[in-house]
Amino acid sequence: MITVADLRAASLRLKDAMEAEADTLNSADGALGDGDLGITMRSGSRAVAEKAPDLPDDFGMALMGCAQAFMKVSSSSYGTLLATGLMAAARETKGRDAINAAELPDLLHAARDKMMARGKAELGGKTVLDSLDAIATALEGAKDPAAAAVAAAHDAQIAFRDKPATIGRARIFAEKSVGMDDPGMLAMTKIVQALTGR
Amino acid sequence: MITVADLRAASLRLKDAMEAEADTLNSADGALGDGDLGITMRSGSRAVAEKAPDLPDDFGMALMGCAQAFMKVSSSSYGTLLATGLMAAARETKGRDAINAAELPDLLHAARDKMMARGKAELGGKTVLDSLDAIATALEGAKDPAAAAVAAAHDAQIAFRDKPATIGRARIFAEKSVGMDDPGMLAMTKIVQALTGR
Amino acid sequence: MKKILNDPEDYVDETLAGLCVAHPETYCLKGEDNRVVARTTPGKAGKVGIVSAGGSGHLPVFTGYVGHGLLDACAIGNVFASPSAEQMADAIRAADQGAGVLRLYGNYGGDVMNFDMAGDLVEMEDIDTTTVLLADDVASAPPEEAEKRRGVAGMVFAFKITGAAAEAGLDLAGVTRVAQKTADACRSVGAALSPCTVPQAGKPTFEIGDDEMEMGMGIHGEPGVWRGKLRPADAIAEEMMDRLLADINIGSGDRVSVLVNSLGATPHEELYILYRIVQARLQAVGAEIVMPLVGRYATSMEMTGVSFTLCKLDEELEGYLKAPCECAFWSVR
Amino acid sequence: MKKILNDPEDYVDETLAGLCVAHPETYCLKGEDNRVVARTTPGKAGKVGIVSAGGSGHLPVFTGYVGHGLLDACAIGNVFASPSAEQMADAIRAADQGAGVLRLYGNYGGDVMNFDMAGDLVEMEDIDTTTVLLADDVASAPPEEAEKRRGVAGMVFAFKITGAAAEAGLDLAGVTRVAQKTADACRSVGAALSPCTVPQAGKPTFEIGDDEMEMGMGIHGEPGVWRGKLRPADAIAEEMMDRLLADINIGSGDRVSVLVNSLGATPHEELYILYRIVQARLQAVGAEIVMPLVGRYATSMEMTGVSFTLCKLDEELEGYLKAPCECAFWSVR
Numbered sequence A, B: 001m002i003t004v005a006d007l008r009a010a011s012l013r014l015k016d017a018m019e020a021e022a023d024t025l026n027s028a029d030g031a032l033g034d035g036d037l038g039i040t041m042r043s044g045s046r047a048v049a050e051k052a053p054d055l056p057d058d059f060g061m062a063l064m065g066c067a068q069a070f071m072k073v074s075s076s077s078y079g080t081l082l083a084t085g086l087m088a089a090a091r092e093t094k095g096r097d098a099i100n101a102a103e104l105p106d107l108l109h110a111a112r113d114k115m116m117a118r119g120k121a122e123l124g125g126k127t128v129l130d131s132l133d134a135i136a137t138a139l140e141g142a143k144d145p146a147a148a149a150v151a152a153a154h155d156a157q158i159a160f161r162d163k164p165a166t167i168g169r170a171r172i173f174a175e176k177s178v179g180m181d182d183p184g185m186l187a188m189t190k191i192v193q194a195l196t197g198r
Numbered sequence C, D: 001m002k003k004i005l006n007d008p009e010d011y012v013d014e015t016l017a018g019l020c021v022a023h024p025e026t027y028c029l030k031g032e033d034n035r036v037v038a039r040t041t042p043g044k045a046g047k048v049g050i051v052s053a054g055g056s057g058h059l060p061v062f063t064g065y066v067g068h069g070l071l072d073a074c075a076i077g078n079v080f081a082s083p084s085a086e087q088m089a090d091a092i093r094a095a096d097q098g099a100g101v102l103r104l105y106g107n108y109g110g111d112v113m114n115f116d117m118a119g120d121l122v123e124m125e126d127i128d129t130t131t132v133l134l135a136d137d138v139a140s141a142p143p144e145e146a147e148k149r150r151g152v153a154g155m156v157f158a159f160k161i162t163g164a165a166a167e168a169g170l171d172l173a174g175v176t177r178v179a180q181k182t183a184d185a186c187r188s189v190g191a192a193l194s195p196c197t198v199p200q201a202g203k204p205t206f207e208i209g210d211d212e213m214e215m216g217m218g219i220h221g222e223p224g225v226w227r228g229k230l231r232p233a234d235a236i237a238e239e240m241m242d243r244l245l246a247d248i249n250i251g252s253g254d255r256v257s258v259l260v261n262s263l264g265a266t267p268h269e270e271l272y273i274l275y276r277i278v279q280a281r282l283q284a285v286g287a288e289i290v291m292p293l294v295g296r297y298a299t300s301m302e303m304t305g306v307s308f309t310l311c312k313l314d315e316e317l318e319g320y321l322k323a324p325c326e327c328a329f330w331s332v333r
């Protein structure tokens, strides 16, 4: 069972990780993009951690609170996509105190679909969507969900490394992007590590 | 006697000299000013030389023609001052075929006075006015007027070298200007040399 | 590339504060964190609202064009960064006069996601919204992928024409139709000679050789179609006109408005040198120039460079283009 | 500091050609060599003419301010160089509507000699002329030698107010009186951060360190009162206001117009950051700001820097300041 108490604890781990990784993420984004991904994640995770004590015990409403807190301080694509995903999962879990790990794949799919609609992007485009998709698949019937999620995020990041970027500013430098991690996929690896504590 | 034919011949010598000295005069002016004195004198003397064949035989009208030709192509202070001086001398000599060397001091004084009025400047300020004044004085009863004029222009230039500039852009750099020739006085030395052929 | 500023963190907020204190009859700040610029005298009840949004550093775009016959409100982000969905929602709320709100802005990924999200936020408050994206920069994608093009100075025509349509009393569908028609009628191309500095970054947006230029570069330094030696003004203008006229059909009898726009540091003198060629090329195809604009209408702070925009008019668009408007940077009367 | 141009020799002529082809309803070229810009629709018969003159490279100054309620004609030299007396005489002739002509321009040695000479030339044609010189730059000489000061952006107020007085039908003496009153009411000061390039010279007008600024520098790069490290915007604005308020008596109840002017490359964003301080300082002494101007009104091509001008108004000047005017760069209606 995953409760709002777990969410609160995870949000603090996320904040610490993002403080530590901000420069790395900024540089990864700066290589071909505008270099703000670390700023986005740092300020967003700070805002969520700050709100953590006040999150309601309704799991769905708590996720909604996280999304709103994140969205308020971030305006870069990644923040908006994450907030969109969180809101999708919030809608599915509203009115409940806790969720099962077994529900995670469905929730991730719901998030992924809304994020695809929001960003008008497809799977396979070397974006955070591919990380989420890989994680959802790996979680299906996983014995150690945390380990499976971390491995899936990391593997997806590596698997897409040699493909060309297809979205955003990096798309214009598609050739250069071959051999480079997508910054959003890299960030998702770090996020999953922090949330799971692995 | 000095006739319009002499004027015509002198204008060609002036043009040749100014073609040769343009860079020197530009640099002298460029040290503290806007560096256009060589351009001014080259384009002005070219215009006068070009008009020389068509100058009327009336000495005053010929001087007037020189002034107008010069003025048309030049807009820097020096050109306007020279044209002003020429027009003053033109007014004094209108209706005559030739002038005497003995009249030169008076004509130069007339020119100098109009130039002082035009430029709202005084004698002693390290400008072309001081050159003209020195030349006029030296010409009074001179046995070899040409030699006297050349020597006077040169001596004035040297005598003022260590004084500070008092007019135009060079005034702002008055301290720096000490030890440097006033570009307008330097130009007048070259002009007199060319006109007299010495 | 030195800048006159205080703490770079305050660049945008101080700019907006100065803008509103200088022109209090035109602009006022709204929203939780004062990142919405709205008309001091709102549009009349029942008028369709028009909002825009985008990053700072492009004055007069975007906030400068809030005013009568132009935008009703605008959300503004940090320099070259999208405002948040919350701020955009505040702008929509400020613009709403009960007849719905058109979101009219440039095609940039982050802005689009946030403005869509903002639409979701206000939907629950019963504000109808529509969207028209400017995607006028022909250098940013080929005609087959025209919808991927980014929005640049064509925005100025879109704000003007659409603002007049809303002022004339068209409903949301009508205003949206006019906006889309204007967006479809605009083509732009730019050339950059030197970069600008984003205050919080503290270093230039790109590097370029002392004798180089880049054709088709974007307003944030996005790569263009070629980089090479700086060419003479007439050659630059001819190539820019070639690119525009290859992308839109303009011929004999057509009526076209043009914008010859400084990206910031390029002086008016040079814009007029370029304008000679713009005029000659349009004359050569038999088109008539209507209300040409020459100046700084959409900038990237102190970037050196220029953009040309053509806006092909029909009778409806020309009428709205010539209708009155009023803001601190531009007025038509 | 790259420039978009063709042959540097043609910079001015091509600029003027573009200006007139872009705005044919406002400007036309006159004079033997097309170095006079005049109103396309001349002032009405019996109106006092107002002419200005000066070097190119300062757009909108000087030629840009030819228009209804502003200048009637303007002679224009090469970049930063005086036009010739002949060209100025042509401008006077173009401006004359039988009621005499005021020469209204900045205090620079060569310009003054040439304009005086031009007056002599047209005297024989029975055109009455008067002269008012702008000498508003407080950094260029101490108050005891105020008549030696050079003319800078105060010109904009002088053109506007005097143009309205002429339009209102005052005679030559009356227009001259109003012009002199305006010139006496204006004080300016500038600060420069980077130079510009005169096309024919091909190199920057001055050199300055990457982290330096110069307070009080002239618009052609004439030396200022200090050069030192670049300061924060608020500190720059405070010093500029200190210098202006020390030179002119502005106190409680006074009405003042202000111009916060970009020398060229400095973006609007930064002008508005500075404006906050201008507004606060005038409010602190109890003065009321009337019709503030923020933008590029008097430039040195792509120079980076800013100037402030205060114009202290009385009832007469304020009325003329607010009267209608129209040119391609500025309109009041």
Ligand SMILES: Nc1ncnc2c1ncn2[C@@H]1O[C@H](COP(=O)(O)OP(=O)(O)O)[C@@H](O)[C@H]1O
Binding pocket: A029, A033, A034, A035, A036, A037, A040, A075, A076, A077, A078, A079, A081, A115, A118, A119, A120, A121, A126, A127, A128, A129, A167, A168, A169, A182, A183, A184, A185, C109, C110
């Ligand atoms: N339209 C989109 N669809 C899916 N993922 C996207 C989209 N746009 C951006 N991303 C993801 O976000 C990352 C960049 O995030 P961020 O730096 O916040 O974007 P930006 O600064 O360009 O707005 C990319 O690496 C990619 O993984």
Ligand SMILES: Nc1ncnc2c1ncn2[C@@H]1O[C@H](COP(=O)(O)OP(=O)(O)O)[C@@H](O)[C@H]1O
Binding pocket: B029, B033, B034, B035, B036, B037, B040, B075, B076, B077, B078, B079, B081, B115, B118, B119, B120, B121, B126, B127, B128, B129, B167, B168, B169, B182, B183, B184, B185, D109, D110
């Ligand atoms: N007001 C003046 N009175 C007398 N001589 C002057 C005056 N102004 C300039 N000059 C002379 O002209 C010279 C500079 O000429 P020029 O380069 O044409 O001036 P500018 O380029 O400043 O208009 C000076 O060295 C000086 O001799």
Ligand SMILES: [Mg+2]
Binding pocket: A029, A033, A034, A035, A036, A037, A076
């Ligand atoms: Mg980014």
Ligand SMILES: [Mg+2]
Binding pocket: A034, A036, A075, A076, A077, C081, C082, C110
């Ligand atoms: Mg971003």
Ligand SMILES: [Mg+2]
Binding pocket: B029, B033, B034, B035, B036, B037, B076
């Ligand atoms: Mg000179």
Ligand SMILES: [Mg+2]
Binding pocket: B034, B036, B075, B076, B077, D081, D082, D110
């Ligand atoms: Mg000169």
